[in-house]
Amino acid sequence: MKKEQVVNCQFSVWYPIFKKHSIKSLILPLPQNVIDYLLDDGTLVVSGSDHNTQQTHANNSDSDAEEDIQWSDDETTTTVTAPEFPEFTSKVQEAINALGGRVFPKLNWSAPRDANWIALNSSLQCDSLSDIFLLFKSSDFITHDLAQPFLACSDQDSPDPVINYELVLRKWSELIPGGEFRCFVKENKLIAISQRDYTQYYQHVWKQEEQICHAIQAFFSQHIQYNFLDEDFVFDVYRDSQGRVWLIDVNPFGEVTDSLLFSWGRNWRVGGKSPSSRSVIEGPAFRCTTSEVTVQPSPCLSYRIPRDFVDLSTGEDAYKLIDFLKLKKSQQEDSEEEEEEEAANVPQ
Ligand SMILES: Nc1ncnc2c1ncn2[C@@H]1O[C@H](COP(=O)(O)OP(=O)(O)OP(=O)(O)O)[C@@H](O)[C@H]1O
Ligand SMILES: [Mg+2]
Structure with a gap:
């Protein structure tokens, strides 16, 4: 993948070309x-x-307005x-x-x-x-x-x-994840299509494989093929409930782009094994999750922090917050007791 290919996949480069077919x-x-x-x-x-934050001092005298929170006695607190x-x-x-x-x-x-x-x-x-x-x-x-x-x-x-x-x-558009597909284009040919949300099994995708493949292939040859600046690229589509196909994004043809149910090899290989003859002769190879058994956790999970942190920081779970504060209080009491004991033990 060359720098030029990355440049060409910027939103402001592809969107004007395909505007009519996108969100x-x-x-x-x-x-x-x-x-x-x-x-x-x-x-x-x-x-x-947030309009309120800067003006609180100016206009909150008869205050229904947001209360000024005083982060008082902690000397280490800096105001950001x-x-x-x-x-x-x-x-x-x-x-x-x-x-x-x-x-x-x-x-x-x-x-x-x-x-x-x-x-x-x-x-x-x-x-x-x-x-x-x-x-x-x-x-x-x-x-x-x-x-x-x-x-x-x-x-x-x-x-x-x-x-x-x-x-x-x-x-903002409510896209149903089962309607999203990633399409791989090499030398201006659509070689492979993968279900985008491969962590889930969608029965309708599995059952309608042929229609989906056909609709995406038609969308590609009518609107995308030869119209982009590169001949190798990856595009994402959404097939809505009426069967209409929309362009969601264009991505570089290379490892920065998740190959989903396919894999990037030295050559583009279907499933990392032998090249599929079907993909060459009959059109793109199509892959979707085919059963509940292969369902996987969301790939973005590893970016998350523990749910407890979120609940605490947003005050979402009041009981968790109370438990947390109780814990804090008892820790504080313990350490105060220890300090008192230490003070009592100081040799005169
Ligand atoms: N306009 C929109 N409204 C609501 N959800 C959207 C919209 N556009 C995209 N999405 C959702 O967000 C997901 C990611 O969008 P997009 O592909 O633009 O992000 P990305 O950062 O380019 O992803 P990737 O790294 O996989 O290429 C899409 O799969 C879709 O589910
Ligand atoms: Mg993208």
């Missing part, structure tokens, strides 16, 4: 100070577009003030509104799929810049886009192309 989206250039903020490890607290980006915030909000109020956010290549656990709704659905920041700052996939987009490229000696970073906002 309505808007692209906003990412200002440098926002990029710096996203890459800054220290700050996670985000005020973003999240930076404000008023101009960018209003542009983003305008775009979100134009897309119906709920969006799916991405950078040039990646969505923060590894961070959905941190969002209160456990989803990538956002309605403000602060939602987006929280996901982006928690995502290794986003950091990869920003810090090392060409890491896996074979032409490491050539200079890195200049990247203009962009925030991609896509109209």
